[in-house]
Amino acid sequence: MDMAASDIGKALDEVRGQIAEAVEIAGRPSDAVTLVAVSKFHPAAAVEAALHAGQRVFGENRVQEAAEKFPALRAQYPDLRLHLIGGLQTNKAREAVRIADVIESLDRPSLSDALAKAADQEGCLPDLLVEVNTGDEPQKFGVPRENADEFIRQSRKRFGEKLRGLMCIPPAGEDPVPHFRFLRSLADQHGLPVRSMGMSADYPRAIAEGATLVRVGTAIFGARPTGLAGD
Incomplete structure (x- = not known):
């Protein structure tokens, strides 16, 4: 059930307070972490x-859903920023390039090709994050750990400064901290400033490990009818 507008405002205040507290405890600058409010299915x-x-910063899993919701909202709020955080099909690349400010799920050469072609067609390219499958889970999107270094190098060569960082979704039921530390180390090795890691259940720990983006959905908007990754 979707929350009332007043409840969403209160939930946002609580999440922001917890982010600020985690940032302070970690000894990081007050503006070190950006909240991505995951609005999928709402x-x-x-x-x-x-x-x-x-x-002002939101995350959506599905291109079609984002395309239905956000153009009208962006007209009212021109400083709105949209992150696509779900696995992206190559046939959705052009629309993704058209509507997104950030695509967090670059994970394979065929998608790189599709995004490069879409960028040529649209005359623009969103910021990009490589999604790393830190748990090497076969059911999940993301480049496998053993291929991550080479894929990041090739993506940096192809997209230059548009490749901004890395994203991960640790395996459910596991301690996420080793996954956060791996992603931070990998980002540092490649000189990438953005680390998208941490969701409703673990974002304070992600902040302690160097997250610059945290993706929080349920804690803001309430429960959803499905449990797809990216909350």
Whole structure:
């Protein structure tokens, strides 16, 4: 069930407070972490409630859902930023390039090809993050750990400064900290400043390990009817 607008505002305040506390404890600058409010499966009204509460960065899994919700909202809130955080099909690349500010799920050469072609067609390219499958889980998107170094190198060569960082979704039921540390180390090795890691259940620990983006959905918008990764 979707939360009332006032409840979304209160939830945002609570999450922001916890982020600020985690940042302070970690001894990091107050602006070190950006909250990505994951609005997948929630209606545009819920996003608008978060916008009214001052939130401007949102995450969506599906290109079609994002395309239905966000163009009208962006017209009202031109500083809104949209992150696509779900696995991206190559046939959705052009629309993704058209609507997103950040694509967090670059994970294979065929998608690199599709995004490069879409960028040529659209005359623009969102910022990109390589998604790393830190748990090497066969059911998940993301480049396998053993291939990550080479894929990041090739992506940096191809996309230059548009490749901004890395993203991961640790395995459910495992301690996420080793996965966060691996992602941070990998980002540092490649000189990438952005680390998208941490969700509703573990974002304070992700902040302690160097997250610069945390993706929080359930703690803001309430439970959803499915449990796809990326919350």
